[in-house]
Amino acid sequence: MKTKAVLIEDYGEKVHVGEVDLRDPGPGEVLVEIARSGVCHSDLHVVTGDLPLPVPMVLGHEAAGTIRAVGPGVHSARAGESVVLSWIPPCGSCRFCLEGQPQLCTRAASAAMKGKLLGSDAPFSRAGEVVHSFSLTGTLSQYTVVPAQGAIPLPEGVPLDKAALLGCAVMTGVGAALNTAALRPGQSVAVFGAGGVGLSVIQGARIAGASQIIAVDRVPLRLDLARQLGATETLDVNEEDPVDGLLSRTGGYGPDVTFEAIGRPETIVQAFNAVRRGGTAVIVGVAPPHEEISLNSFAFPSQEKTLKGSWYGSSDPGRALPKLARLVRSGQLWLDPMVTKTYDLADAPMAFDDLAEGRVGRPVVHIGL
Amino acid sequence: MARFETPEELVEVLGSFFDVVTTLPQAHLIHQVGGSIEFVYHKPEARIGWLPTPEGPHPFAVVRGALPASALLTFEQDGDTAHRFWQGNLNLQDALARQLVRARGPLSRAMKLIPSLDDVYPEYRRFLEETGRRDWIS
Numbered sequence: 001m002k003t004k005a006v007l008i009e010d011y012g013e014k015v016h017v018g019e020v021d022l023r024d025p026g027p028g029e030v031l032v033e034i035a036r037s038g039v040c041h042s043d044l045h046v047v048t049g050d051l052p053l054p055v056p057m058v059l060g061h062e063a064a065g066t067i068r069a070v071g072p073g074v075h076s077a078r079a080g081e082s083v084v085l086s087w088i089p090p091c092g093s094c095r096f097c098l099e100g101q102p103q104l105c106t107r108a109a110s111a112a113m114k115g116k117l118l119g120s121d122a123p124f125s126r127a128g129e130v131v132h133s134f135s136l137t138g139t140l141s142q143y144t145v146v147p148a149q150g151a152i153p154l155p156e157g158v159p160l161d162k163a164a165l166l167g168c169a170v171m172t173g174v175g176a177a178l179n180t181a182a183l184r185p186g187q188s189v190a191v192f193g194a195g196g197v198g199l200s201v202i203q204g205a206r207i208a209g210a211s212q213i214i215a216v217d218r219v220p221l222r223l224d225l226a227r228q229l230g231a232t233e234t235l236d237v238n239e240e241d242p243v244d245g246l247l248s249r250t251g252g253y254g255p256d257v258t259f260e261a262i263g264r265p266e267t268i269v270q271a272f273n274a275v276r277r278g279g280t281a282v283i284v285g286v287a288p289p290h291e292e293i294s295l296n297s298f299a300f301p302s303q304e305k306t307l308k309g310s311w312y313g314s315s316d317p318g319r320a321l322p323k324l325a326r327l328v329r330s331g332q333l334w335l336d337p338m339v340t341k342t343y344d345l346a347d348a349p350m351a352f353d354d355l356a357e358g359r360v361g362r363p364v365v366h367i368g369l
Numbered sequence: 370m371a372r373f374e375t376p377e378e379l380v381e382v383l384g385s386f387f388d389v390v391t392t393l394p395q396a397h398l399i400h401q402v403g404g405s406i407e408f409v410y411h412k413p414e415a416r417i418g419w420l421p422t423p424e425g426p427h428p429f430a431v432v433r434g435a436l437p438a439s440a441l442l443t444f445e446q447d448g449d450t451a452h453r454f455w456q457g458n459l460n461l462q463d464a465l466a467r468q469l470v471r472a473r474g475p476l477s478r479a480m481k482l483i484p485s486l487d488d489v490y491p492e493y494r495r496f497l498e499e500t501g502r503r504d505w506i507s
Contacts, residue, residue: 011477052480079376106460113462114484289465290472 005058005124005141005163005349011049015059015349020124020131022231025071025145029117032083032151034341035368036164037139038062038156039351041195041263044288046134047352050263050288054115057132058124060140061087062168064160065368067151074148082154084167086317087135089150091118104314111136116149125265139167140348142367152318155325161366162335165196166324167317169362173200173261173332175313175320176284177208181257186208190246190255192261192271194222195355196362197284199229199338201259206230207332214249216242219358221340228337242267246274254279263287272307280306338362372505373448376415383408383451384417384433386496391427393487393492397427398456401479416474442474457490459465 003022008015016354025031036350037060045051046059067081077083088109090102097105107118115132123130123145124138138144155165165198173196177183189205191198194217205213206229215226222236235245247254254276260268263285270294272281299305313320327333340361342350373379376483390396397454399406406419418432418440446454450469453459461483464470497505 011475049475049477052477054481054484109462110460113480116484130484288476289462290476292468292471 001143003124003141004345005061005145006345007056008047008059009056011047011055013047013071015047015352016349019347020058020126020141022143022145023123023125024122025069025074025123027072028074029071029120029123029145030067030074030077030148030151031069031145032065032085032367033064033068033143034065034139034141035160036064037138037365037367038164038168038196038308039348039355039363039365040168041197041355043134043140044352044356045263045286051286052289053113053134054132056126057115057134058138058141058144060365061085061135061137062164063137063139064154064163064167065139066160068143070148075269077151081151082160082163083151084154084163084321085137085139085146086150086152087089087112087137087168088312088317089118089136089147090316092149100316101314102316103314108136116255117145118355138364140345140367141364142345144269149318152321155322157295157329158325163340164364165335166321167363169196169338170200170203170333170335171315171317171320171334172284172310172313172323173197174204174207174258174324174327175315176261176282176310177201177204179314180284180308180310181259181280181282183208183210183257186211187256188212188214188250190216190235190258190271190274191226192216192242192258192260192267193285194219194226194231196262196338198222198259198261199225199361201261201284202226202230203333207231207327212250212255214246214255216246222358222361225337225340225361229334242270243274250276253277256280257282259284261285265291265293268293272299272305275304275305277303280308282308282310325328339364340365371412371447371449372452373413375417376413379410379413379415379448380417380433382500382502383455384431385500386455386493387417387419389430389492389496390489391429391431393489395482395489396428398442398482398485401481402442405436405438406442406479407436407440408451409443409445410451411445412449415448440474440499442479443472445471445473452505453507455490455493456507457487
């Protein structure tokens with residue numbers, strides 16, 4: 001079949017909407033009609049070349065939609081089912097899947113780096129040439145084919161047109177707060193970067209009962225959104241140094257936990273330097289894989305600081321999604337304020353521009369019904 | 370014990386293998402990188418470069434030693450790491466994360482080649498067999 005999709009042809013070029021071929025779902029795969037897809041900074045990083053995935057590529061990895069067909073051997077899903085897509089569909093047999101860390105699935109990670117699916121080539125093509133999928137999903141498309149275990153049933157009570165964010169920003173950010181950092185009531189928290197993931201960390205911190213949530217960013221729109229979603233204070237880095245600013249807001253100690261949700265070496269270092277003695281800096285943002293950071297080595301033993309990574313919110317998406325849905329239904333997790341603008345598929349390239357310029361919170365592309 | 374005992378041995382083995390790579394269908398992909406690639410080895414110390422040769426008989430030439438000018442992309446690694454990588458026994462993403470491989474330059478352009486390397490890894494194993502190094506294969 002044919003499908004219209006948001007494509008990147010080569011790094012540094014503008015994305016565009018074009019038509020590609022989409023094969024039928026193979027064994028263990030499902031065909032999904034996409035309803036809504038978010039645009040994430042990670043999609044932008046492919047455009048800039050900072051996230052070195054193979055091109056040409058169908059972008060997008062945060063989506064909700066409806067299964068339209070299942071491939072051979074699929075018994076866990078059925079046509080007509082509403083789903084949220086996971087960009088790390090677990091293989092179920094590698095060490096990490098077996099030991100309860102499916103977000104670290106090695107087979108999924110390897111497939112993502114190659115722009116393929118689990119055990120099969122990417123489902124998109126054009127004139128007989130492969131067009132890769134972003135992280136086993138490729139959701140900025142009318143239709144996509146994904147591994148069946150990556151299409152997670154959408155629990156009742158979460159509208160399909162709002163559910164897309166659960167697939168990446170919310171899973172990643174709320175998970176970082178509740179799983180990776182295991183925040184406790186009364187803790188003080190700083191979040192570097194108030195984009196989709198950072199705003200979700202802020203919500204997770206609020207849900208966990210953190211008493212002080214400081215949003216750190218340079219874009220006024222994002223700082224406003226952060227306040228709406230639970231930040232108790234904001235720090236504009238255009239006006240003050242973030243490390244000094246966080247120390248002054250926490251009695252000179254630094255926050256109990258810091259989160260870096262941008263993916264830049266300098267802010268990773270700042271998050272570590274700002275956290276209090278005995279505190280934990282959680283790195284959620286995806287920096288380019290060849291970048292390195294320099295930290296004071298004495299700080300580790302003498303200050304007992306912890307530097308911790310967080311991938312997909314340290315979540316098992318199949319188990320996490322129902323919990324997130326309950327948080328949405330109970331009114332604790334707010335999706336609407338995060339979506340400040342929606343776009344039709346034809347205007348999706350504008351969403352990338354708006355995201356790059358900081359003009360939106362989380363842009364969402366309205367693709368299907 | 371290191372796989373390559375001397376710089377000369379490393380250059381002989383990997384350099385000769387890279388000569389084979391220049392004849393493979395995948396060799397033309399170097400043009401997607403847009404410039405030269407230099408492999409900087411430690412343990413033992415050696416350098417081998419891939420220099421695009423649009424007018425040459427092959428898509429690139431293998432330069433044993435330092436390239437005449439700065440490379441667009443540089444990969445720095447131990448000889449053992451290289452030996453594992455070309456057998457297909459090293460996940461590049463993991464290797465970068467663990468600093469077993471350090472990359473400088475536009476890494477994304479090199480990562481375009483990753484999907485094609487699945488067809489190149491068996492060629493290194495075949496090369497090792499054909500050059501009497503079957504016991505090197507792991």
